[in-house]
Amino acid sequence: MRVLIIEDEARLARNIAKALKETRSYAVDISTDGEDGRHQAFSNPYDLIVLDLMLPKVGGLEILASLRREGNRVPVLILTARDATQDIIQGLDSGCDDYMTKPFDMGEFLARCKALVRRTYDRPDPVVRVGELSVDTSSRIVTLRGRRISLRAMEYRLLEYLVLRAGQIVSKAEILEHLYDFNAESFSNVIEVHISALRRRLDTGSPHALIHTVRGQGYVIEETPA
Amino acid sequence: MRSLSIKLQLSLMVSFLALVIVAVLSIVAYIKFEESLLGNIDTTLRYMGGAIRAELEEKGVPPENREAAFRAITGHDASGHPSQCHIWMEGSEEDLFTSDSPGASLAPGLLHPPAEERPDVGDLSLFNIAGVTESRAKSGLRALWMRRALQGQVVNILVARPSGQLYYELEEFLRLLLVSGGSVTLIVLLLVPRIVSWGLRSVTYAGKQLGQITHRNLAQDSMMTGSVPAELGPFKSALDGMLGRMNEAMRQQERLTADVAHELRTPLAVITSTLQILRMQPRTTTEYEEGVDDALQDLRRMAQLVGQLLTLARLDAVDKIPDPVEVRLDILLESLAEVFADRAEQQGASVVYTRSEAVCVQGDEAELRQLFTNLIENALRYGPQNGMVCIALQDGPSPWVTVCVHDRGGAIPPEVLPHLFDRFYRGDSSRSQASGGTGLGLAIVREIVLRHHGDIVITSDPHTGTTVTVRLPRK
Numbered sequence: 001m002r003v004l005i006i007e008d009e010a011r012l013a014r015n016i017a018k019a020l021k022e023t024r025s026y027a028v029d030i031s032t033d034g035e036d037g038r039h040q041a042f043s044n045p046y047d048l049i050v051l052d053l054m055l056p057k058v059g060g061l062e063i064l065a066s067l068r069r070e071g072n073r074v075p076v077l078i079l080t081a082r083d084a085t086q087d088i089i090q091g092l093d094s095g096c097d098d099y100m101t102k103p104f105d106m107g108e109f110l111a112r113c114k115a116l117v118r119r120t121y122d123r124p125d126p127v128v129r130v131g132e133l134s135v136d137t138s139s140r141i142v143t144l145r146g147r148r149i150s151l152r153a154m155e156y157r158l159l160e161y162l163v164l165r166a167g168q169i170v171s172k173a174e175i176l177e178h179l180y181d182f183n184a185e186s187f188s189n190v191i192e193v194h195i196s197a198l199r200r201r202l203d204t205g206s207p208h209a210l211i212h213t214v215r216g217q218g219y220v221i222e223e224t225p226a
Numbered sequence: 227m228r229s230l231s232i233k234l235q236l237s238l239m240v241s242f243l244a245l246v247i248v249a250v251l252s253i254v255a256y257i258k259f260e261e262s263l264l265g266n267i268d269t270t271l272r273y274m275g276g277a278i279r280a281e282l283e284e285k286g287v288p289p290e291n292r293e294a295a296f297r298a299i300t301g302h303d304a305s306g307h308p309s310q311c312h313i314w315m316e317g318s319e320e321d322l323f324t325s326d327s328p329g330a331s332l333a334p335g336l337l338h339p340p341a342e343e344r345p346d347v348g349d350l351s352l353f354n355i356a357g358v359t360e361s362r363a364k365s366g367l368r369a370l371w372m373r374r375a376l377q378g379q380v381v382n383i384l385v386a387r388p389s390g391q392l393y394y395e396l397e398e399f400l401r402l403l404l405v406s407g408g409s410v411t412l413i414v415l416l417l418v419p420r421i422v423s424w425g426l427r428s429v430t431y432a433g434k435q436l437g438q439i440t441h442r443n444l445a446q447d448s449m450m451t452g453s454v455p456a457e458l459g460p461f462k463s464a465l466d467g468m469l470g471r472m473n474e475a476m477r478q479q480e481r482l483t484a485d486v487a488h489e490l491r492t493p494l495a496v497i498t499s500t501l502q503i504l505r506m507q508p509r510t511t512t513e514y515e516e517g518v519d520d521a522l523q524d525l526r527r528m529a530q531l532v533g534q535l536l537t538l539a540r541l542d543a544v545d546k547i548p549d550p551v552e553v554r555l556d557i558l559l560e561s562l563a564e565v566f567a568d569r570a571e572q573q574g575a576s577v578v579y580t581r582s583e584a585v586c587v588q589g590d591e592a593e594l595r596q597l598f599t600n601l602i603e604n605a606l607r608y609g610p611q612n613g614m615v616c617i618a619l620q621d622g623p624s625p626w627v628t629v630c631v632h633d634r635g636g637a638i639p640p641e642v643l644p645h646l647f648d649r650f651y652r653g654d655s656s657r658s659q660a661s662g663g664t665g666l667g668l669a670i671v672r673e674i675v676l677r678h679h680g681d682i683v684i685t686s687d688p689h690t691g692t693t694v695t696v697r698l699p700r701k
Binding site: 009011012015016018019022023054081082083084101102103104105106107 | 484487488491492494495496497498499500502503506507520524
């Protein structure tokens with residue numbers, strides 16, 4: 001999952017990014033002014049945008065409005081020190097999905113981010129099941145046929161993204177875009193390495209592989225018909 | 227003290243006026259009526275007197291005929307009230323004629339007329355003779371006394387008619403006047419309050435509307451909607467103006483409160499998030515140290531902000547400097563320059579103060595120190611890295627003392643210049659603390675300059691840099 005934080009208070013942005021990376025293993029980009037933030041929001045497919053309202057150059061509401069005008073439906077969480085009811089109403093009217101006022105509780109913030117991302121993939125239930133595999137996106141516990149499987153952070157992120165889009169072919173490019181931020185060194189064979197690692201961990205004697213390669217297009221996770 | 231209501235005042239005034247008018251009219255009417263009634267009697271008396279004189283002047287008339295003529299003249303007139311008559315020659319004890327009769331004896335006033343009423347010869351006088359019965363006026367007489375020269379002698383002719391009827395009539399008239407005047411006054415008393423209420427209805431309405439003003443609906447264009455009487459026009463526009471100013475002040479206060487909330491919430495959010503992240507999972511000592519340092523730094527920033535807010539609140543609360551003293555501006559600036567030179571050196575910048583002769587201003591030393599501290603801090607903050615801040619003090623132009631703080635910082639856009647002294651203004655909608663300022667420094671500067679009756683100007687040019695010029699009245 002890839003998140004964009006547009007927040008001019010640099011330390012706060014770094015803190016949020018750190019929390020999202022550590023607890024959710026999200027890829028996070030930070031932008032500290034409105035102009036750059038808008039540019040990034042339009043150029044990358046984010047799964048969530050955390051938006052401050054009072055930004056240098058371009059205001060948060062303006063960014064939100066231009067995103068929605070272009071038909072971009074990325075979930076947007078407004079994080080601002082403005083707490084007047086009319087500000088909240090204005091934000092919700094402009095098409096934000098959630099609104100939090102500073103100072104906020106980090107735990108609540110993370111929970112709301114999680115819920116927003118889940119909603120993007122149309123899965124209100126935090127537990128996603130594909131055949132005998134079950135991924136709890138809330139506690140990040142993966143079980144296969146009732147047995148708990150431990151995964152590395154990157155492997156989990158990859159698996160979570162695949163199961164959220166279960167049944168769909170996910171291209172390498174999409175995986176790169178959603179799982180890595182700008183700071184990550186991304187090579188296309190990195191994906192292949194993680195995929196094969198993931199396959200090994202999920203291959204516990206079942207005759208049916210879960211992750212399939214679609215030649216020339218990408219990967220798909222689905223229950224193979226027996 | 228609460229004054230009487232307009233309604234009551236107007237009612238009392240109008241009623242009093244009505245009462246006075248009615249009373250004056252009644253008195254005038256009464257007097258005129260009395261005069262006209264007396265005038266009737268007097269005309270009759272004059273006629274009778276004239277006729278008697280003519281009769282006396284006629285010669286060779288036998289006394290019986292003459293007496294009969296006198297009786298004819300005075301005895302029976304149209305109203306049926308008998309007149310009385312007394313005619314005598316002066317110096318003679320004998321009366322020429324009296325209308326004395328057993329039925330109506332001659333009134334004492336006619337037998338011995340009061341000497342003060344005696345007219346000159348050839349003239350006549352008219353006077354009243356009081357009655358003898360209880361109601362003296364009603365049984366009184368109106369008399370005419372005439373003295374004429376006749377054949378070398380003076381003849382006195384005295385005729386009188388009862389005037390009682392006149393007073394009956396006057397009394398009736400007075401009663402009528404009292405009744406009608408009283409009812410007019412009563413009607414006025416009853417009607418005026420209603421008329422006044424009706425006339426004042428727009429005031430009552432305005433009062434009701436004013437009663438509905440709260441701090442929430444101050445923004446309305448006009449409180450008194452609908453037409454107002456011309457007299458209330460200036461009142462209404464003054465009131466609208468006042469409400470407008472109050473509204474502006476209110477909005478300003480609201481903006482400031484919102485800004486303060488924002489400025490305090492942001493560092494709070496940063497500190498909270500820093501500390502919460504530290505607690506999310508076990509950290510290394512270095513991570514803990516960094517987190518605590520970050521939190522401390524943000525707390526310092528908050529403390530600075532709170533300090534500046536309190537400074538501004540204090541400056542706002544008291545318009546005047548509590549006890550102004552003479553301040554040696556040259557010494558103050560020199561000490562500040564020394565303090566900042568050390569600090570600037572650590573950042574590779576420098577602060578240069580151009581010495582000046584002794585210059586004094588009247589004011590508060592701590593406030594002036596704050597003023598120039600803020601200006602030098604700004605110059606160091608917004609000036610270029612390794613830049614130079616120049617402080618110059620000049621005694622003049624009269625009657626001013628001028629202080630310039632100059633840095634070679636980038637140009638401030640002209641559209642921003644007028645807003646630099648606004649609280650929390652930072653050039654764009656962001657409240658970024660990247661620069662480390664609180665957005666209150668220049669607001670405080672301006673307040674202090676105004677309190678010292680000075681002025682402040684900021685000029686900015688991409689080539690020469692930014693100069694802040696403060697002028698203070700020289701002591």
